Amino acid sequence: MWSDVIDLRDFYDSSLGQTARRMIRRQIRAIWPDSHDMRVLGLGFATPYLRPFRDETERVVAVMPSSQGVLPWPPEGPGLVCLADEAELPLADRSIDRVLLVHALESTEQVRGTLREIWRVLTDSGRLLVITPNRRGIWARLDNTPFGQGRPYTPSQLSKLLRENMYTPLQTASALFMPPFHSRFILRSAPAWEQVGERWFPTFAGVLMVEAAKQIYAGSTLREQARKKRSYLPMPQGFRKIGPV
Template sequence: MPMDVIDLRDFYGRRLGRVARQHIGRRIQAVWPDVTGLNVLGLGFATPYLGPFAAKAQRVIGLMPARQGVLHWPSEGKCLSGLVDERELPLEDESMDRVLVVHGLEASEALRVMLRQIWRVLAPGGRLLIVVPNRRGLWARREATPFGHGQPFSRGQLTQLLRESMFSPSTWEVALFAPPFDWRPLLRSAGAWERVGHMLWPRFSGVILVEATKQIYAATPLPVSQKVAQRVRALAPLPAPARSVRSFDES
């Protein structure tokens, strides 16, 4: 059973979650070093990784699936998050330049429909970046973390799924080699685990990151239904959270 937003928030508030965020975020930034002037969408529970994009991107929003729930993001200022049906994203065709999916694909009950929606909202030349649990890694076997819930993937499974959904995989990255235990001495050496893991056993990473480009031949975008258009107009921000809620952008 996938975690809800409270479980996910609490995980990223713990030491183990902060370490995971640091190492995954570093790989995301390596794939997308510059988003100046672009529209960026985070889908699933991607908000812990969207902060670095906010200063440069033209627009950054975080959409969370209805079964998971939604949290106000960012913690202060205008709300940029919303609750959606992953099968009908409330966005116009070709309106986003980058889509980051974290804690989304492995928990989805309609994988191909969601990817089709992502294909629809991506602009020509747009790029999709997915972060999923690695089927061979330890993190997929420990339910105390979000990566131990839902369906883990292998590189071959991701390649087939993306190609069937009219995406072409272009860049692969891996992260999370330290064992998934919230033990302070172990977490202090997480950086060393990352360096050694990338050199010696990249197939056994905790997560796989894959960037894919949108294929625009052999198909045309699905039209936005009247129901989706209504949702675009009806999407409302959440109320501002209490001051006691910890911000994901805190170091």
């Protein structure tokens, strides 16, 4: 079930949401330290994490799923957001270098369709970064944040899902080790929670982050398998078989 776009906006406007954004954005930049001259797509509700890319990329765009709703972004300048079905992106084949998928995979009913569509729009050297709630983390167990909604994953589940949909997982990271409370003390000490959690309790992070590469050979393999599964009608003697039906 999708979170409403207004609820997502209100969460990131709160002090807890702003702290969560900083902690997650820090890990995103560690995974993607350089995006110069690239085209970046944010799918789901990714706009809180896209602003750092605007000054260095060739282009940044955001697609918000129709079941979630859409809000204009950025507040200044031309709009860079469109509303679309997550499994039917209005983008050309091999047109995107980096895809950031956040507040999407845990909510969509079209999991495979979404991942295959991202595969289609990624360049051959493109990268996908998936951010989902961690099934073992406390954030997934409380529904006072968007990370407590939808279907959480474990690292092995997420990696398996990506491999099954023509991706090769490259690296895994995690974030949000602090409890999802609005306590001023907890929010001020968030960096310390992150350092301790990454070192000693990585299993209990609030969110999982997996970077994956596109499997180039997978598309041709699937097409070959589809051709082998085609059936032919038996033809009477003396007639030429003309092709699949």
